[in-house]
Each structure stands twice: as structure tokens, then as C-alpha cells.
Amino acid sequence: MSAHPYFLNLYLRHTMEIHDLILQNIAKHISLSPEEEDHFISLLVYKEVPKKTTILTEDQTCNQLSYIHSGALRSYCLDKNGKESTIMFAMVDWWLTDMYCFLNESPSMTFIEAIEDSCVLSLHKKHFDQLFTTIPKFERFFRILMQNAYTREQLRTIETLTLDAEERYARFINKYPQIAGKVTQKQIASYLGITPEFLSVIRKRDLHRK
Amino acid sequence: MSAHPYFLNLYLRHTMEIHDLILQNIAKHISLSPEEEDHFISLLVYKEVPKKTTILTEDQTCNQLSYIHSGALRSYCLDKNGKESTIMFAMVDWWLTDMYCFLNESPSMTFIEAIEDSCVLSLHKKHFDQLFTTIPKFERFFRILMQNAYTREQLRTIETLTLDAEERYARFINKYPQIAGKVTQKQIASYLGITPEFLSVIRKRDLHRK
């Protein structure tokens, strides 16, 4: 159930609590008092997500914002012909949800699925909203999170507008080497907006160039 | 210098201050005291931007976040062959900058240009940062702004992954009819990621369908 080898996992259990990782993540941007930390942690739900299981399906109401404590997940959507498109890959220490549907409490248009055995800490929309009243510092935290998500997404838009499939693949491998090692080529293709067959051709070309 | 006919402009001058629009924009998400409003306004720089002039060029440091008081602007970038790609169109009551470079105070990779005679209110990066200390409520305001920007951008990604050029054009016209009326087809094409020639073909096909 963990991305770490077993012995490392045991080691971690002895030296840190399950919530230390997420608190470190938050501490990068805001500092909380011990009481605030406790309150925040009390809102989280710990969930084990075995490989290939989903934590969100189409038409479900997306009311969870999930912090990835271990493992990796991806979100994707289906087009009218049933073709999958990967919206994002998310690794350890990332936050993930169907943001549009989470914020608007509308039925989801996407799926979120574990790429490998994972553990997440989920924050319910109700608590997300309350958090801003009880600990206003979280406004700052999530502002920065949203800023980063926005600029990352905009960079992706620019890359799809200005680069061809081969260049986009090269950048993807470069930017997310950890992800590239975990997911199938079919999934990478669906992130890049090309067919798996064509990605295979690109990879062969790349080999012959070196 | 304004998007409004002259007589309307005069009328506005008599009934509202130049800053009322932006204060209304902010009041949609947070409420400020009169003192806070005054402080915020004191940080803004009013700028007239005649059609086709730029407020940001490549390699410049992007240290302004601009609220569009009147008119319309667009941001775009150039690829290695000099081809333009429109990153976003922005209308009255929108906020615009090269967000990545604004936040990181790095040289810009984009251009921002007025589509028509426009007026903007600019907030300097220095003041943007200070604002969160002096009036923490702005954390909330910009969190919501960033959230909206993020979800809008993600929707664009999904649309480019799942729709063909013709469907993307139809949605664009539908979603931003005001923009469609103001900009050239070449600019729309560069937003959709297609050539102006091909957009012309699409438009002809659309006519024959009706």
C-alpha cells in the first residue's frame, strides 16, 4: 500500500506521524500554531487507494480535495467517443481534485484513479470552506496553491500551442521523469493529446537520433 | 480613448469615479472598509493604452497586474519560427498579466497588447506582495481570482484534448461572443491553435451547414 519499500515504511512510522508530510507541505507557505495544526488535521480523512481504484467517477459530486501522502494518481475525462484524455498526473506531496466541480459542487466530468497503491488525506468541501473562517491563514496557502496550479496549466496551454508532439513528449519526460517511469505510454499519449501508436513512432525516432 | 461613446463617458464621469468599477469587482468577493478602499486605490496606476500598443514585451520584467477598466487586451507569445499564439483575451473587468513572470519576477516570455483603445489600473508586484500584509482579506480575493483562472485554463486544456478545431471554434464563439466581435480571425486562429487559412475553411463549412 505504499510507494516506499517495506522497511522504509516501518522506519517512517517510528520517526514521524502520518500527518507530518502534509504539515510540512503547508509549512512551506504559512506557519500554523500547534492548535491550528491539530484542528486542520482533525478535518482530514485518511484513505488507502489501491492501484487502479478510483476516488472519483463521472457524475459523482466531487466534494473532496486530496493530498497525496504516498503513491500517485491521475485524473482523466472521456470524450463523446469514449476516448480517454489525461488531465493531470499527481505524485506524492501534490493536491488533487476535479477543481471546477469541487468549487462549484457540481457533478464531476472526470475520473480520478490511483496509478499505484496510494494513500491520500482528503479535505471535504464543507471543511475547505469553513477553514477560511476558522484559520484565515489558509486563504494564503490555497492562494499560492491555486497560483501554482494556474501557471502550470497555462504553461501546458502554451506548449500545446507552440510545440509539436515530439517536442511536447521530450519536455514531458524532462519535467516529470518520476511520472514517466510509473505510467503507461498510453496514458502519456492521452496527456499529450496524441495516439499511443504515434507516441510509439516518436519514441523509435528518438532512439535512432541518439 | 474609451470603449464608450463620448457622451456616455461624460455621463459616467458625473455619476461614478474611475475606481468604482474595480471596487465593485473586488466587492464581489470581499468587503473593504472605506479606509481599506482608499489604501488599495492609492496603489493603483491608471494608464491609457491606445489600440495596438503594448504594456508588456518579451524579456521585459513583468511587474504589473492590470485590471481592465475599459477596452480589451490580449496576451500572446512567439514560437521559434516567430508564429504568434494567443494565450488569452481579456475584456473589461478582467485582470491580466503574464502570471508566471509576475509571480517569479522573471523576464516575460509574452506580449500584452491592446485590441482596442483601453484603460487599465495597474498594481505593482511590490504592492501586490505588501497588500497581503496590510489587508489580509486580499488573500481571499486573489485566491478566488486564481481559482477561477485555474479552472478556466484547465477547461481549455480539456477542450483542446477532446475537441477538433471546428468544435473548439464553435465553443469559443459561444463562450466569448463579445471577444469574437472585436478581434481578427487571425487572432482567434492563434488562440485555437490553428492557421487563419484553416479557420477560414471552417467558417465556410459552418455557413453551408445552416
Next chain:
DNA sequence: CGTCTATTTGAATGTACTCAAAAGCGGTGG
């Protein structure tokens, strides 16, 4: 070991691009 899915390969096809030329349109100056 067998089954299921991912990946590779190739041929035929389609969507969108390039290049070139003509037509349309808007702004400017004589």
C-alpha cells in the same frame, strides 16, 4: 500457463498545414 492489455509496426486515410495568389477591408494622405 493462459489471458488481457500495452506496445510495435505498417498501410491507408484524414485533418490540418504550407505556399501562393487573389480578393476584401480599413486606414491614411494627397
Next chain:
DNA sequence: CCACCGCTTTTGAGTACATTCAAATAGACG
């Protein structure tokens, strides 16, 4: 006011990038 200039839009022919379909091969998993 009209003529001209530059830029946008249209049109068409030829081309390229990427897809579809089909079949073979390789890998993953129970």
C-alpha cells in the same frame, strides 16, 4: 473623397503530421 497601401481573409493545390485500422509481439498479472 478617392486612391493607395498594408494587412486580413479567402481559395486552391500540394504536402505533412498524425490518426485509424489491423495484425503481430511483448509484458503484466492472476
